[in-house]
Every structure is written in C-alpha cells, then in structure tokens.
Amino acid sequence: MKINGNTPANPAHTMVSLIGQRKSILVMCHNNPDPDTIASAAALKSIFAQTLHRKAVIGYDGIVGRAENRELVRRLKIDMVHVNNLDFNDFLVLALVDSQPRTGNNAIPRRISPCIVIDHHPLRKETARCQFFDVRPHYGSSSTILTEYLRELEIEIDSKLATALFYGLKTDTNGLSRSLMKADLDAFNFLFPKIAPRTFAAIENPSVPKSYYLKFADAIDHSVQYGDVIISYMGSLTNPDIAPEMADFLLRMENIRWTLCLGEFKDELILSVRTSRRGWIAGKVALRILKGIGTGGGHEKAAGGKVVLTGMTPAERTRTVKKITERFLKIVGVENRAGRPLVPHHE
Ligand SMILES: [Mn+2]
Structure with missing residues (x-):
C-alpha cells in the first residue's frame, strides 16, 4: 500500500496487517530525537503491542539533548536504545518515524530500506520504494498521524501516551503557530483531555543548567x-x-x-x-x-x-x-x- 497525500480510510489496519508473522520490530527515530519522533515511536510501539502482541524496540542515534526531551523520556518511561547497542540484522521489521530513508537524519544504513515509513516531511523518491509509507507533508506533526492511527484501531490511549503525543504535536507546530490544519486541531482537541497535566507541566518546565x-x-x-x-x-x-x-x-x-x-x-x-x-x-x-x-x-x-x-x-x-x-x-x-x-x- 502506497500512501501519499490521499489517505485511504484505514492506513493503520493496512500497516498492521502487513507485518504478518514477522516477530522482531525496530522503530527508528530521527537523530537527536525531538518530542515528535519520540512520541510517534512510542505510539507505534503501543500499536504493535496491542494489535499484534509484539514488543517493538525503539532506536535512536545522537543524543536526547534538550532538558524537556529528557524529562519526556524519563517521566513517561519511554524505553529507547542507542544505535550503538543495536544490530539492524536482529530485526525483521524496520519502521521509521518522522524521517525518511537517506535524509542523513537517521541511523538506518543506506543498504537497508525500512518496511514502514510514517512522516510529515516532503516525500522523497527513496521512500516511494518502501513497502508501506504514509507521508503527509501538510500535517503539522507525525504525532497527528499516529493519533489518527490509534483512533482508527480503537486503541485506548493512556495518559502517558496522550501526554507524549500532545507534546510532540505542540512542539512541532510551535504551539499550533506553524499549523492550523484541521487534522492537527482535531488531534490537539482529542488528546488534551487525556493528558496527565502535572506530568505535562513538569516536562515543559524542567530545570536547566546555568550554561543554557x-x-x-x-x-x-x-x-x-x-x-x-x-x-x-x-x-x-x-x-x-x-x-x-x-x-x-x-x-x-x-x-x-x-x-x-x-x-x-x-x-x-x-x-x-x-x-x-x-x-x-x-x-x-x-x-x-x-x-x-x-x-x-x-x-x-x-x-x-x-x-x-x-x-x-x-x-x-x-x-x-x-x-x-x-x-x-x-x-x-x-x-x-x-x-x-x-x-x-x-x-
Ligand atoms: Mn515532526
């Protein structure tokens, strides 16, 4: 299934059914992961756990740099494994979120083509060769796409995941100032009542060092x-x-x-x-x-x-x-x- 621009009625079901019997799944974030890629990976991991009962691994390269992002990972207990501790050959399914192959912004080796790509940057021709891709450049965040997936699959979104996705959407759109698209507003309104307010406040306002x-x-x-x-x-x-x-x-x-x-x-x-x-x-x-x-x-x-x-x-x-x-x-x-x-x- 190739998806570009025109979103079919059930992309999430299509993606899940494509995995079939393949057991080991790696979800890659982009380098120096931001809240949008982290939340999208966490959402995808939750989708695989709840629909296929598979425990996906979330991978990244670089560092989780910003104090807010470290607080996000820590408070919401998102397990992320650095690429130095991963072997791509250990996985039968490779998914990439909030990035695309050969952008220079993710650690996936050039010889490997991810099976699943979900992103909101302009579509690249390398991506069009992937088995499943859902690229929506008009969307303010990948978190918006993943929120739609969770809704389509009728998966319960707990307060941790809602908080992560809400923060991913909020930061990528700079508090909606960079997107007032209906899909983003819908996801914003859907997620907001589900977030953990104290946790969210703590993520947005962490202590930062004097050097900052x-x-x-x-x-x-x-x-x-x-x-x-x-x-x-x-x-x-x-x-x-x-x-x-x-x-x-x-x-x-x-x-x-x-x-x-x-x-x-x-x-x-x-x-x-x-x-x-x-x-x-x-x-x-x-x-x-x-x-x-x-x-x-x-x-x-x-x-x-x-x-x-x-x-x-x-x-x-x-x-x-x-x-x-x-x-x-x-x-x-x-x-x-x-x-x-x-x-x-x-x-
Ligand atoms: Mn993004």
Missing part, C-alpha cells in the same frame, strides 16, 4: 541582522537542539522574518532555519544552502540540516560557514544589506 543561559547570551551576542534577517553563529554547542530553539526564539523579534542559527556539535555543523514569511518554504531554502555541502530539509516555516566536518581544517570550517551564510542571504534577498550586530555595543 550563557549559551543564549552568547548566541544573542553573536547575532547579526541584515534587514529582516538574523544570522547567529553559535560556536560549539553542548547539545544540538539549542540551534533550533534559538532560531525560534529570535524569529519572535519584531520585524524579523528569517532566522538562521548555526553551531558545531561533535564534528557536525548543525543549522536551523526559520521563517514567518508566507509563500516561502524553509525546507527548500535549507536544501539549497546545503547543496553539495551537507544534508537538510524540513517544512514550510521550520527546517534544518547538517554538514559533516570530520577531516576539515579550521580554515575549511570557516569557509563552509561563510558559504552557507552567503547563500542564505542571497536566497532570502538581503545579500546587499550590510550586516549589523544585534547587540549595539559591538558597533
């Missing part, structure tokens, strides 16, 4: 404004999630319509693009600025990517950052604007 504030200060200090665009080169990062967080944070500034935040984490240059401009696709901008340099992609208003820096000299790293920022300024139409540091005392 210092990195924010540092990122603001290194921000340069070009008309309605802000670029922040954040240097080395203690966790890769702080680049998208900063990109969201800076985009809320008056008169700013584009943000690009970059930083280095473990020999990778991580970048995050945000826009509030209509008629532009941040995901396409990310692809264009990384063309021939790295991998990336994303949605209409939010996108990201990375460049592998292994083996590059410091000078080559600097050139890479320069090339990316120059391409970005050109694409968004401010290449002739002089950059001004955001913090006045630098002038």
Whole structure:
C-alpha cells in the first residue's frame, strides 16, 4: 500500500496487517530525537503491542539533548536504545518515524530500506520504494498521524501516551503557530483531555543548567541582522537542539522574518532555519544552502540540516560557514544589506 497525500480510510489496519508473522520490530527515530519522533515511536510501539502482541524496540542515534526531551523520556518511561547497542540484522521489521530513508537524519544504513515509513516531511523518491509509507507533508506533526492511527484501531490511549503525543504535536507546530490544519486541531482537541497535566507541566518546565543561559547570551551576542534577517553563529554547542530553539526564539523579534542559527556539535555543523514569511518554504531554502555541502530539509516555516566536518581544517570550517551564510542571504534577498550586530555595543 502506497500512501501519499490521499489517505485511504484505514492506513493503520493496512500497516498492521502487513507485518504478518514477522516477530522482531525496530522503530527508528530521527537523530537527536525531538518530542515528535519520540512520541510517534512510542505510539507505534503501543500499536504493535496491542494489535499484534509484539514488543517493538525503539532506536535512536545522537543524543536526547534538550532538558524537556529528557524529562519526556524519563517521566513517561519511554524505553529507547542507542544505535550503538543495536544490530539492524536482529530485526525483521524496520519502521521509521518522522524521517525518511537517506535524509542523513537517521541511523538506518543506506543498504537497508525500512518496511514502514510514517512522516510529515516532503516525500522523497527513496521512500516511494518502501513497502508501506504514509507521508503527509501538510500535517503539522507525525504525532497527528499516529493519533489518527490509534483512533482508527480503537486503541485506548493512556495518559502517558496522550501526554507524549500532545507534546510532540505542540512542539512541532510551535504551539499550533506553524499549523492550523484541521487534522492537527482535531488531534490537539482529542488528546488534551487525556493528558496527565502535572506530568505535562513538569516536562515543559524542567530545570536547566546555568550554561543554557550563557549559551543564549552568547548566541544573542553573536547575532547579526541584515534587514529582516538574523544570522547567529553559535560556536560549539553542548547539545544540538539549542540551534533550533534559538532560531525560534529570535524569529519572535519584531520585524524579523528569517532566522538562521548555526553551531558545531561533535564534528557536525548543525543549522536551523526559520521563517514567518508566507509563500516561502524553509525546507527548500535549507536544501539549497546545503547543496553539495551537507544534508537538510524540513517544512514550510521550520527546517534544518547538517554538514559533516570530520577531516576539515579550521580554515575549511570557516569557509563552509561563510558559504552557507552567503547563500542564505542571497536566497532570502538581503545579500546587499550590510550586516549589523544585534547587540549595539559591538558597533
Ligand atoms: Mn515532526
């Protein structure tokens, strides 16, 4: 069954029936998993447990970086296994959530094609070769798709899973600001009465180390404004999630319509693009600025990517950052604007 755009009446039943007698199931998240991929994996695991009585394993690569995400995993007791402790050959069924094959954003080896792909990024041609794929780029989150699956299968959603999916939906749509699609609103309204409110509040407001504030200060200090665009080169990062967080944070500034935040984490240059401009696709901008340099992609208003820096000299790293920022300024139409540091005392 191939699903793209036009969703058939019963995709969840189709997916479940496809697994048949195959026993061992691995559900892969994307790298440095965010709440949407974690919640989607947890939902898929619950579906396999309740419909097929199979215990799926949830896998990931990178780190669960943000304090909120660590709190999500800990409080909702979501078992996740790092790819270093997994062997893909041990599994007969491989599912991928909130990502697609060969995006550079998941640990699945190129030679392996996942059997199931559920995602809300633009469809890729590699995905179209998978046995089952359900890709809905117009959806605000993969959690929305999985909520529909649980409803279709009439599986009871406990407060833990509801909390995870609600948080996945809320963060991926930035509190619905990035999507007001009916499917997302329906899932939001369906899940909200089922969440554990205290747990949810604790997940949203964890303690964060002092270094977190210092990195924010540092990122603001290194921000340069070009008309309605802000670029922040954040240097080395203690966790890769702080680049998208900063990109969201800076985009809320008056008169700013584009943000690009970059930083280095473990020999990778991580970048995050945000826009509030209509008629532009941040995901396409990310692809264009990384063309021939790295991998990336994303949605209409939010996108990201990375460049592998292994083996590059410091000078080559600097050139890479320069090339990316120059391409970005050109694409968004401010290449002739002089950059001004955001913090006045630098002038
Ligand atoms: Mn997502």
